[in-house]
Amino acid sequence: MQETKPTITIKGTRDGLILFIDENSSFEEILQDLIKKLDASTPQKEEPVVSVKVKLGHRYLTEEQRHQLKGIIEEKNRFQIEAMESDVIPIKDAKTWLDESQLKVVNQIVRSGQVLETKGDLLLIGDVNPGGRVRASGNIYIMGNLLGIAHAGIEGDQEAFIAASYMKPAQLRIAEYISRAPDYEADGVYMECGIIDPDQNKIVIDSIKTLSKQRKVISAFERRMNNG
Amino acid sequence: MGEAIVITSGKGGVGKTTTSANIGTSLALMDKKVCLIDTDIGLRNLDVIMGLENRIIYDIVDVIQGRCKLQQALIKDKRFDYLSLLPAAQTSDKSAVTTEGMKEIVSELKQEYDYIIIDCPAGIEQGFQNAIAGADRAIVVTTPENSSVRDADRIIGLIEKEDMIEPPRLIINRIRNHMMKNGDMLDIDDIVQLLAIDLIGIVADDEEMIKAANKGEPISLSPNFKASISYRNIARRILGETVPLQSLEEEKGFMQKVKAFFKI
Known part of the structure; x- marks a missing residue:
């Protein structure tokens, strides 16, 4: 040489x-x-x-x-x-990242039979009524009552989570995990979030306060940047 | 220029037709020109509840398919001069009516009448689409039951996508106060909070209503029943009067009287 x-x-x-x-x-x-x-x-x-x-x-x-x-x-x-x-990274990838990184703010009531789907994180200002469904590739934040089905990390992000002011969902889904409401009549919970607990290998509902310990990086975009 | 109001619910058997008949009658009592349209093709009921079954010659399908003029098909009520009924066909099915045909009929009727009350069939298929096609406003009827509220929610979602003057309004029908108090029935506040639309009235469950329906006399004709007052209040709110939502309190007050009477 x-x-x-x-x-x-x-x-x-x-x-x-x-x-x-x-x-x-x-x-x-x-x-x-x-x-x-x-x-x-x-x-x-x-x-x-x-x-x-x-x-x-x-x-x-x-x-x-x-x-x-x-x-x-x-x-x-x-x-x-x-x-x-x-x-x-190619522009195409950058654009998808941008899409997925955005926090989409939606102000509506997701009624029975309606499906609201977004790329990236979803901030819903309004309720998800029984029979309604919200889906996002990132996290889901609901300022309202979650009574229907919420599915976070639809593209497989197991770190995604679902937070709501009031939670009494029919089902919570994160990536490929599904948990459903108990068969007995239970009261909903205020200011809680659902995340995957790797120890129990299932979705658990916990107070929003504990979230800061479990998920250092909240934004789905930052997680992707870090993981390459 | 009149206004078309569709009465709908999604679920069957919650009292759409009874509500249509009574709101129509109550509006007619206030000297409004009212036309009722039954869009439940194949399962018509409105004519029976109004007691006009034996006067039907032509129906809405005949009008749409051009076998008669609109004026020929309208049946004048036996009690009021300005209350008419456009009956549904009993022999065809719902595909015989198109949304365009409905719109035409409604806009023609709007020239002559103050209020067009459209009685919607149950379900969310063609019949529902036809019924809401010409409507300016919608009233959703529900009962304090989970299944009925769920369907109302679905219907409200569909109506919100349509081009209406204002969001739909809600009637809670068949309320049994003692059950509601015990928590065996959904609470009015809970229903309104879930559906998130304005409440235009509540109607108590009343045996008289069944009697009236069987006689072909809408209950709102006789002012002695609580259900009759409820319908009249709803009609006044449709006219834009602010009958304060005290109506709720009124109902409760009345129910308490009834309870006291029976010493429950």
Whole structure:
């Protein structure tokens, strides 16, 4: 190699390796160099699995390229990719993120037979009557009575939750979890929220006050940013 | 130019037809020109409750299909000069009427009458769509039962999507005060809070109502019954009078008298 910048820089940290991939080299070059670099060190049998973080810089990889890269790194040596971080995302993804990140404020009564569905978080100012249904890909906040069905995280976000001023729902659904009202006549609860309790592996209803402990990051958008 | 009011409920058997007949009669008692339309094609009842069954020659389907003129099909009430009934057909089904045909009939009647009261069939299908097509306002009838309130909620949701002058108003029918007090029936306040529309009146359950219906004499003709007063109050509120919602208190007061009478 000449005096050019290396295409791949490897840094060791306490948590594992970080692979910096030069953003100006072509993808083929990177793959070749990567194979070379990895071949240089043959793994020993007893070596533990090392976690690797790949930093892509201002490079965008398609799903296929990501797969290729992952294949090379994980196959040859006993590495495990922990994350692939890129500083750029396509406009299309950004737009969907924006859509999903928005807090949609709706002021209506969701009556029997009506379905209100939104992307992102939903703030409903009004009641959900029995037989009515609200659905959101993020959290659901209801300033009113929840008497119908609420489904948060419809695209599978298990961190989503449902909060309401008054809660006496027919059903609460979060991601693929469903809980329903008890068969006996029960009073509703004020200022409570429903979240998935991972210990019990079901939806629990708890006071809104406890929410700050369980969910540090409330916005669905921030969660996605953090999780990549 | 008159005003068309549709009486609807979603659920069957809550008293739409009785309500239509009595509101129509009460409005006629106040010297308004009123036309009742029965849109329950195939299951007509309004003519029976009004006691006009034997006078039917043509019906609404005949008008829509052009077999007669609108004026020919209208039946004049035997008690009031300016109370008419446009009966439903008994032999056709609900698809015989179209929303356009309904709109035409209603707008023609509006030229001549002050109030057009449209009696809506149960359900949310074509018959319901026809009934609300020409209406300017809607009154939703419910009883203090969960199923009926649920259906009223659904109907209100559908009506809110229509182009009406104002949101629908609510009548709570068949109230049994002692059951409501014991908590065996839904409370009026709870119903109004859930449905979130204005209450235009409440009507107590009254055996006299069944008698009156069987005789073909709307109960609002005789002022001696509490239900009759309820309907008259509703009519006054339709006219824009502010009969204070004391009506609620009035009803309760009356019921208490009745209770005291029976020493319950």
